[in-house]
Amino acid sequence: MESGSIAATGFLGRFRLWSLIPLALLAAVVLAFAAGGDSLTGLVRDNPPAADQFDIRRVEFHPGKIEIRVTNPQPDDLTIGTVTVDDAIVSYELDGPATLGRLRSSTIVVPFEWVKDEPISVGVTSSTGIQTTTDITAAVETPTASARSFLGYGLIGLMVGVIPIALGLLWLPSLRRAAPQWLAAFMALTGGLLAFLALEALGEALDLQAALPGALGGPGLVLLGASISYLTLTFISHRFSAAEGSGGVVSGVALATLVAIGIGLHNFGEGLAIGSSFALGELALGAFLIVGFMVHNVTEGLGIATPIAEGGRVASLARLATLAIVAGAPAILGAWLGGFLTSDVLGVVFFAAAAGAALEVVVEVGRYVARRAPGGLTSGYVMGGFLTGVTVMYATGLLVG
């Protein structure tokens, strides 16, 4: 016993020691390179000058003033020189430093009587004379965090998230009466709509990361977000199936819960996008668009209801309400965050997480259908259901397009 533990310690000790050697050598090489300055690259040529472009992250309009949030996207320091509004130099105050290190931000506050609903451009010129401008289609007052706007964003999230899913869950009684092959078709439909959401979220995540400053973005960030959610849901589903003793296949309310989590992550991203676009005046959130989102998301309620119906067990009203909240309430959280705050990195991570989660649930649904449904994955009901799911999402998506 004792000698064994000594051997283990010795082995671990040696292992740790050896593992440090590459790190120490790396540090030595880095130091040597840093000490050499530009001599190495100088063998080839001089480095090109820094672009000195700012990243204008967010422009907010408040009564009598404009707030411009800028970030330095480059490794070299970047200093704010002059600020222009509609190509005129304006006085400004800084909430933050004038000289920005890598990825650091400041907010420029410009006292300005802007004209409501008219296009406007703001520009920030670096101390080296490089001007970065951004055009705003229409100046609209940015909502500030108040009880009223908090309630407003909450209601928007409720309308596009919770309510349509709750309505979709009302299909449960009719699903219970459906024949097994039709239930399999609806399960496949759930898989189809989740596959649609996964691909859509993945596309958004990739688009968002492409707009990030180079150092922050990268498809790898999307992979990170997707992997985290995929593996987390895999872990949860294994716990569910172990608890049920169902041999690795999740079903019934447990599967419905997984579906709800996947949909919830997607709705969080959707809430973020709606909230921030609306706050920054980039989106006219009319009744038609809200109705469009509702119709689009009703299908998500159907997706949650189907595994419950398949499972055959009775689900309490409280359980159903919980599922609706898990799947829909993230839209409210997203709308709040999007409406009041800014971070593109989180936007990428959440859309990527939504993609990973939806994909994982597609896999779970697929395994379930393969084992339990009459005819398995190759039945016409299943194939038709899957394609119908994708088609329905696409068609209802046109309502918000």
Add this chain to the structure above:
Amino acid sequence: MTKKLSRKHFLAGAAPIVVAAPIARLGWQQNAEAAAPSATHLGHDDHHAKMGHAAMVGEMAPSIDRSVAIDKLLVPPKALPHQPGRVRAHELVAVDKVIEVAKGVTFPAWTYNGTAPGPVIRATEDDVLRVKFTNRGSHPHTIHFHGIHPSSMDGVFEIVEPGGSFAYEFNARPYGMHLYHCHATPLKKHIHKGLYGAFIVDPKQPRKPAQELVMVMNGFDTDGDGENNFYAVNGPAFYYARYPIVVQRSQTVRIYLANLTEFDPINSFHLHGEFFRYYPTGSSDQFEYTDTVMLCQGQRGIIEIDFHNKGLFMFHAHQSEFAELGWMGYFNVVD
């Protein structure tokens, strides 16, 4: 952009602005508090109200610190009486120099003697003008004077390489307000980089006494997109808004005005609350009584103002864009 934005496009459109956790915001605020000596107190609305454009005068006008070199450009050397054959010697050195063209913004200029515009060159008609030019810049340059002179003194064919020098010598004529600039190619580059200045030739009969000023209208394209980012007279944006020019009401104010703005075909001068006599090219007694003149690139003239009133009077380009990008200043008329 179509009104019917697709769901995808709308989401993608939200890309640059999506959203954060309170953590991110907290971190940013801490940075702001820790790092910034320039961070100012926000929410003082009365203070904000004073900062509008109309009040861009004195300390409210964003311009560079007071500069002796820039101040020197405003006041020409004294006119000398007519004396044919007298030698007027000047020395101009082309140097590359980073200059501050607006508050907090620098520009890698090419200059004569370290400023853009360069020094004022002045002679009386029939003086022998002798300008020793040395090129300490990184590119070939010349000096091309406007006026009447031999072809060999035109600054077009005698390109002066870096390290080289050249002596321009010719009789100063005709009288009037002229200018000089580099004529090496590419011309646009050599001029907008800062190689230009005022060249005054005084008439045989001296002009009547006045408070004399020189204003060379110019612009700076700091980001190389072929459009000026800043406009001004004699260099830095808003300089005379921050430091109004003090003039006596009892004395005529004479401005030697030239337009050396690159990229924009025309520039203009407009005076508030007063009219002035404008002598095109300053080469005759003909004048126009007006408050606004328009000058093409290279065009110039002499303005004479007899102020009727005391107080602050704005002057600026009547192209609002130029005015709001720095070409605006004030006379402070005093008794």
